[in-house]
Amino acid sequence: MTIVTDYKQVVLTLVGNLKRLRNFSEKLHLEKLIQVIDITIRRLEVDSFSIAIVGEFKRGKSTFINAILSDEILPADVLPTTATLNRVTYGVEPFVKIIFKDNEERDIAIHKLVSFVTKLTPECEAVAATVKEAVIYYPVNYCRNNVEIIDTPGLSDDENMTAVTLSVLENVETAIMVTSALAPFAESEGNFLTQNLLNAGLSQIIFVVNQIDHFKRNQDIEKVLNKVKQRIQYFVESWAEENLDRNSSAYKLYFSKVANIKVFGLSGYQALSAKINNDDALLAESRFQEFELALQKIVSHERGKIFLQTVVNKVINIATEIIETLNIQKNNLLELSQANQQKYDLVKSFVLKLKNVKTKKILEINTVKNNLKNQTNPLIIQLENRLTQAASQIIESTDTSSSNDINTLLQQFATQVNNAVQNASQSIAKEIQAVILRELSTTSNQVSNLIEVVSEVMGTVETRLNQFDENITVQSNAGAVSNSLNQALNDFNQEQQQLGNLSNLFPSSSEIFLFKDEANGLYTIVGGVAGSLFSPFFGPAGIAVGAAVGAGLGNSQRAKNFKNNYKLKVIPEIEKQLRSHNSNQIVDDYIYKASQSLNKLKNSIEEEFNYWIGDTQNTLAKLQGKQQALFESEQIKINAMLTETQDILNHAWVIFEQLNKTMQVNKEDELRKKICLNCGYENAANCKFCIKCGTQLSK
Numbered sequence: 001m002t003i004v005t006d007y008k009q010v011v012l013t014l015v016g017n018l019k020r021l022r023n024f025s026e027k028l029h030l031e032k033l034i035q036v037i038d039i040t041i042r043r044l045e046v047d048s049f050s051i052a053i054v055g056e057f058k059r060g061k062s063t064f065i066n067a068i069l070s071d072e073i074l075p076a077d078v079l080p081t082t083a084t085l086n087r088v089t090y091g092v093e094p095f096v097k098i099i100f101k102d103n104e105e106r107d108i109a110i111h112k113l114v115s116f117v118t119k120l121t122p123e124c125e126a127v128a129a130t131v132k133e134a135v136i137y138y139p140v141n142y143c144r145n146n147v148e149i150i151d152t153p154g155l156s157d158d159e160n161m162t163a164v165t166l167s168v169l170e171n172v173e174t175a176i177m178v179t180s181a182l183a184p185f186a187e188s189e190g191n192f193l194t195q196n197l198l199n200a201g202l203s204q205i206i207f208v209v210n211q212i213d214h215f216k217r218n219q220d221i222e223k224v225l226n227k228v229k230q231r232i233q234y235f236v237e238s239w240a241e242e243n244l245d246r247n248s249s250a251y252k253l254y255f256s257k258v259a260n261i262k263v264f265g266l267s268g269y270q271a272l273s274a275k276i277n278n279d280d281a282l283l284a285e286s287r288f289q290e291f292e293l294a295l296q297k298i299v300s301h302e303r304g305k306i307f308l309q310t311v312v313n314k315v316i317n318i319a320t321e322i323i324e325t326l327n328i329q330k331n332n333l334l335e336l337s338q339a340n341q342q343k344y345d346l347v348k349s350f351v352l353k354l355k356n357v358k359t360k361k362i363l364e365i366n367t368v369k370n371n372l373k374n375q376t377n378p379l380i381i382q383l384e385n386r387l388t389q390a391a392s393q394i395i396e397s398t399d400t401s402s403s404n405d406i407n408t409l410l411q412q413f414a415t416q417v418n419n420a421v422q423n424a425s426q427s428i429a430k431e432i433q434a435v436i437l438r439e440l441s442t443t444s445n446q447v448s449n450l451i452e453v454v455s456e457v458m459g460t461v462e463t464r465l466n467q468f469d470e471n472i473t474v475q476s477n478a479g480a481v482s483n484s485l486n487q488a489l490n491d492f493n494q495e496q497q498q499l500g501n502l503s504n505l506f507p508s509s510s511e512i513f514l515f516k517d518e519a520n521g522l523y524t525i526v527g528g529v530a531g532s533l534f535s536p537f538f539g540p541a542g543i544a545v546g547a548a549v550g551a552g553l554g555n556s557q558r559a560k561n562f563k564n565n566y567k568l569k570v571i572p573e574i575e576k577q578l579r580s581h582n583s584n585q586i587v588d589d590y591i592y593k594a595s596q597s598l599n600k601l602k603n604s605i606e607e608e609f610n611y612w613i614g615d616t617q618n619t620l621a622k623l624q625g626k627q628q629a630l631f632e633s634e635q636i637k638i639n640a641m642l643t644e645t646q647d648i649l650n651h652a653w654v655i656f657e658q659l660n661k662t663m664q665v666n667k668e669d670e671l672r673k674k675i676c677l678n679c680g681y682e683n684a685a686n687c688k689f690c691i692k693c694g695t696q697l698s699k
């Protein structure tokens with residue numbers, strides 16, 4: 001399909017594409033694009049063609065249009081005159097429709113126009129301020145078939161007027177920029193051209209250098225025209241250099257509008273006079289016909305292509321902006337997803353840290369359990385030695401000289417040995433207990449610290465998780481976990497107190513009684529609370545003291561013998577009792593209880609941590625899954641829009657190139673002009689009637 005062979009199909013495709021772009025613009029909230037698209041679609045449907053006459057005030061724009069109309073229709077004056085938009089369009093009978101800003105309409109006679117659209121008097125200016133635009137219906141051939149020529153108020157006049165002019169630019173296909181030969185293309189005109197005209201949606205700009213009648217010599221006129229061309233070239237190129245990337249589509253579009261700068265030097269004023277007075281010589285002098293030929297060509301021959309070009313330019317601009325927006329969104333999405341990933345990773349690292357803390361704590365508690373055994377073992381091993389030592393020491397150090405009564409003496413020995421053994425055993429029991437309690441209390445303190453730190457970390461993690469997705473409320477477990485752990489620690493501390501005194505497992509007090517064994521007549525030491533708590537070291541069987549005890553102990557040798565004898569009897573007894581008693585078992589039982597308590601604590605830690613970690617990991621997976629899905633669906637949507645918009649853009653560029661090519665062909669056609677056999681006027685090749693005298697032109 002080419003535009004030449006199937007113009008209608010191309011238009012349909014463009015409308016379809018614009019509608020798709022509108023849909024995307026809506027999704028992307030690109031309000032400005034929606035507006036441009038709506039206007040463009042409407043223009044496509046109406047098939048209108050608009051030419052705006054723009055330029056600074058007093059360049060002769062209104063006079064120039066009057067010359068086209070061949071009559072003084074639009075008010076022109078030495079003072080800034082035009083205050084509204086004046087649309088000239090075809091009408092069999094001339095009249096004017098005034099459209100007010102409140103959308104009221106009023107038809108007026110054409111000669112009354114001056115009172116509505118000028119600011120020549122304060123009264124007129126007040127009325128003009130209420131007018132949106134004036135539509136001038138006039139039987140001018142150029143305006144047949146929905147062509148309109150728009151007179152704009154002019155730039156730099158005042159701000160409102162400039163705004164009115166700029167608002168028109170998005171809704172026209174061609175702009176004719178009127179400048180004056182007296183001020184060849186001022187800097188302000190250069191700025192208007194580059195910043196406004198070339199960046200508007202329109203696709204063709206024609207330059208008119210008006211008021212050439214100020215120069216009498218042709219070579220001066222040519223000089224001015226060349227100067228204007230150079231200045232235009234300079235402004236266009238330096239702006240592009242500064243503002244556009246050479247490889248961008250904007251650059252290509254920008255230059256396509258000034259690919260062939262058309263500059264017409266003419267005198268609107270002379271042309272108007274010549275037409276009113278039928279002065280052919282003046283008309284020729286005005287050089288107006290050359291311009292009219294171009295205008296004729298535009299409205300009759302090039303119109304469709306220029307119109308398409310404008311639409312294609314708009315499609316390119318719109319699609320490019322949508323693609324830019326989509327790419328930004330895609331980047332944002334990627335950044336968001338990366339930021340999210342980082343947030344997840346951070347939480348994951350916290351969870352992992354907590355897991356490690358837990359594992360370390362469990363290992364530490366296991367070590368404590370082993371310590372209980374390892375550190376008490378040496379004390380158990382010392383037990384027998386220390387008890388027998390205590391017994392011997394007390395036997396050695398007891399003074400026997402004061403008493404000759406064997407019974408009292410024996411009573412005294414028994415009590416002292418008993419006390420010494422008891423003290424020694426209790427002291428060892430205390431040492432063992434101290435070791436165990438020290439380990440347990442260290443554990444308790446450590447776990448207490450752990451709970452404090454860990455519940456803070458868990459709380460932080462939960463707060464973070466809660467911020468991930470405003471639609472998902474993350475249940476907080478940190479408090480409950482911390483409570484449970486504290487409860488377990490309380491229980492653990494309680495159990496330490498319930499462990500009791502290890503020294504209570506040894507005799508705490510007893511009385512020693514001395515019995516005479518009737519069978520052999522010997523005295524026997526017997527634990528007074530035989531079979532009771534005393535039993536670990538002094539069993540129910542008495543200790544035979546032997547025959548040496550009998551006489552008084554005043555003699556030191558005898559006392560020594562007595563003590564030795566006593567030792568010989570008592571110490572093996574202590575050893576025997578110790579062996580039979582199995583004090584290891586008592587300590588083991590104690591340690592077992594302590595270990596059980598540690599186990600309980602350990603299990604609680606394991607359980608609570610696992611619960612929290614498991615739950616947190618689930619939440620994390622849920623959040624991540626949801627966001628991943630959202631991210632992916634968003635990405636799919638963006639990619640789909642991107643692909644489709646890119647297709648539309650590619651299609652627009654194809655049309656763009658085709659149009660450029662046919663424009664080229666048209667330029668060649670231009671050389672083949674149809675000469676009017678009646679008046680000799682050179683008409684464009686596509687003209688059917690002479691635009692000067694109306695004679696039918698031969699093919």
Ligand SMILES: Nc1nc2c(ncn2[C@@H]2O[C@H](COP(=O)(O)OP(=O)(O)O)[C@@H](O)[C@H]2O)c(=O)[nH]1
Binds near residue numbers: 077267268
């Ligand atoms: N000498 C000369 N004067 C012109 C020409 N065109 C317009 N003027 C005068 O310049 C003044 C401003 O013209 P006007 O059409 O109102 O300019 P506008 O403000 O651009 O619309 C008027 O006094 C016109 O008579 C021209 O081609 N030659």
Ligand SMILES: [Mg+2]
Binds near residue numbers: 061151152
């Ligand atoms: Mg004017």
